[in-house]
Amino acid sequence: MTLARLSISEAGSRLRAGSLTSVELTRAHLTLVRQLDPAYRAFVAVMENTALDEAAAADREFAAGVDRGPLQGIPVGIKDLIDTAGVTTSYGSRVFEGHVPAGDAAVARRLRDAGAVILGKLATYEFALVGPSFDLPAPPATNPWNVARITGGSSSGCAAAVAGGLLRTSIGTDTGGSVRSPAGYCGVVGLKPSLGRVGKDGVFPLSRTLDHVGTVSASVAEAALTLDVIADPGGDGARAASQLDRDIAGLRIAYARDWFASDPGVMPQMVRVMDAAASQLSLLGARIEEVSLPDYAVFEASASVILHAEALAAHSAPLRERSADYGRLAFQSLMSGVCLSEADVELARSVRSTLTEALQDRVFNRFDALLTANTLATAPAFSSFDGKRAVWTPMRTIPFNLTGHPALAVPAGFIGGLPAGMQIVGRPFGEATICRIGHAFEQATDHSTERPPAPMGGSYAQASF
Amino acid sequence: MKKDEAGIDESALLDRAAALGVNIPPDQRIPVLEGARRLSDACRLLRAFKDAEKKPSSSPT
Numbered sequence: 251m252t253l254a255r256l257s258i259s260e261a262g263s264r265l266r267a268g269s270l271t272s273v274e275l276t277r278a279h280l281t282l283v284r285q286l287d288p289a290y291r292a293f294v295a296v297m298e299n300t301a302l303d304e305a306a307a308a309d310r311e312f313a314a315g316v317d318r319g320p321l322q323g324i325p326v327g328i329k330d331l332i333d334t335a336g337v338t339t340s341y342g343s344r345v346f347e348g349h350v351p352a353g354d355a356a357v358a359r360r361l362r363d364a365g366a367v368i369l370g371k372l373a374t375y376e377f378a379l380v381g382p383s384f385d386l387p388a389p390p391a392t393n394p395w396n397v398a399r400i401t402g403g404s405s406s407g408c409a410a411a412v413a414g415g416l417l418r419t420s421i422g423t424d425t426g427g428s429v430r431s432p433a434g435y436c437g438v439v440g441l442k443p444s445l446g447r448v449g450k451d452g453v454f455p456l457s458r459t460l461d462h463v464g465t466v467s468a469s470v471a472e473a474a475l476t477l478d479v480i481a482d483p484g485g486d487g488a489r490a491a492s493q494l495d496r497d498i499a500g501l502r503i504a505y506a507r508d509w510f511a512s513d514p515g516v517m518p519q520m521v522r523v524m525d526a527a528a529s530q531l532s533l534l535g536a537r538i539e540e541v542s543l544p545d546y547a548v549f550e551a552s553a554s555v556i557l558h559a560e561a562l563a564a565h566s567a568p569l570r571e572r573s574a575d576y577g578r579l580a581f582q583s584l585m586s587g588v589c590l591s592e593a594d595v596e597l598a599r600s601v602r603s604t605l606t607e608a609l610q611d612r613v614f615n616r617f618d619a620l621l622t623a624n625t626l627a628t629a630p631a632f633s634s635f636d637g638k639r640a641v642w643t644p645m646r647t648i649p650f651n652l653t654g655h656p657a658l659a660v661p662a663g664f665i666g667g668l669p670a671g672m673q674i675v676g677r678p679f680g681e682a683t684i685c686r687i688g689h690a691f692e693q694a695t696d697h698s699t700e701r702p703p704a705p706m707g708g709s710y711a712q713a714s715f
Numbered sequence: 716m717k718k719d720e721a722g723i724d725e726s727a728l729l730d731r732a733a734a735l736g737v738n739i740p741p742d743q744r745i746p747v748l749e750g751a752r753r754l755s756d757a758c759r760l761l762r763a764f765k766d767a768e769k770k771p772s773s774s775p776t
Contacts, residue, residue: 548764551757570736586750588731594758600759639746
């Protein structure tokens with residue numbers, strides 16, 4: 251087995267025992283990237299030299315007895331929407347082609363302070379807006395379960411890299427589901443923390459009040475470890491990894507089944523996957539109760555108006571100066587926002603407050619967590635997208651960007667050989683509880699241990715050490 | 716003034732874009748209008764939601 255398949259905690263144990271070096275681990279990941287990424291296109295930049303320097307520095311610190319925590323010496327990837335000092339960061343756009351930030355984003359600084367090895371920058375939909383696009387400097391990332399399928403987005407490279415085994419964890423962003431939906435399509439774990447849990451300085455804004463920094467990881471435990479490193483202190487989310495092994499017996503989980511089960515876009519098999527997941531959580535001792543929530547369409551409408559208004563404001567200068575350099579889909583999405591008035595946006599913000607209070611009243615004053623669908627179908631084929639106009643894929647993610655509740659995407663089964671997943675939502679700053687539920691589910695099932703087939707022209711066996 | 720079926724005014728949309736210093740190329744106008752129409756529908760839904768919220772709820776007699 252390649253060393254790159256070791257979980258973060260397994261690798262960490264070996265690094266601390268002296269039976270593995272970070273340089274060896276980093277080289278194993280780099281070998282896989284060289285072999286498999288031509289098919290997955292997860293990386294827009296591989297930082298081989300600096301990664302090996304950082305790995306060597308981690309090894310020197312281990313030898314000196316310096317322990318910076320669970321990500322020390324571990325290769326990680328960062329979405330290309332997040333600034334990294336001295337490394338080209340183009341936000342997935344020709345508009346910023348060749349842009350080299352002078353400083354690190356706050357989250358990148360936390361990773362460096364924790365001794366992580368930054369292996370490279372990962373693909374994103376242009377400015378995290380919409381995709382897949384075929385008129386950008388780099389073609390879109392592919393889904394490791396079937397490279398003719400999309401990853402979802404906008405943290406497309408994060409999901410492709412983790413699902414393809416190139417990384418165990420990565421940092422993405424989520425404004426309407428950009429961590430969770432690609433995690434769902436690619437069969438990995440996506441964690442959108444509470445609004446305000448992880449600093450956003452140095453992240454190119456899509457929507458200043460809906461943007462979140464999150465993780466895409468191979469397992470819930472690795473998502474929790476990553477969160478513990480990047481989170482600002484406070485709440486139980488700062489110690490998510492230490493609470494994973496508490497059982498979930500007696501936890502009260504609301505099940506928002508009517509939010510997705512009758513949607514015309516839902517796959518019937520997805521409803522069965524969700525019902526089976528609810529049953530599994532019940533078998534683990536959780537108390538599941540169906541609840542009725544405010545109309546999903548109202549959440550989506552409020553978020554959509556806010557997102558488009560804030561995105562247009564964030565892009566006013568580059569649109570004025572470089573509009574011809576935007577890809578078609580991003581340009582169309584941004585410009586559709588010019589129809590909004592200040593009164594429209596004020597109305598959307600007012601509804602946002604109402605819905606946030608309603609979710610708190612109906613769910614989180616009575617329940618420990620909420621279970622609902624993530625994407626309503628498996629990953630569509632690239633052939634469903636012509637790149638000339640946006641195609642919307644149904645999901646249930648954006649309400650929690652609106653309300654700021656933490657939400658965890660966890661693999662829950664397969665439909666026709668493609669991953670299907672669920673979403674567990676928690677109280678504000680309740681990341682530890684949703685990670686505990688997701689971890690218990692993961693331990694009781696084998697969905698997260700399933701691996702995609704090797705792409706044509708590459709194989710894991712070739713990459714073995 | 717051209718109006719599409721959802722009542723979005725294409726000329727006004729182009730004027731607003733021009734006020735931002737942005738020209739919407741002819742081959743992108745229909746997709747932009749479609750997006751604007753979705754946002755207009757969203758605003759209509761939000762207004763209906765607020766109106767329903769303001770109405771006093773009926774109570775059983």
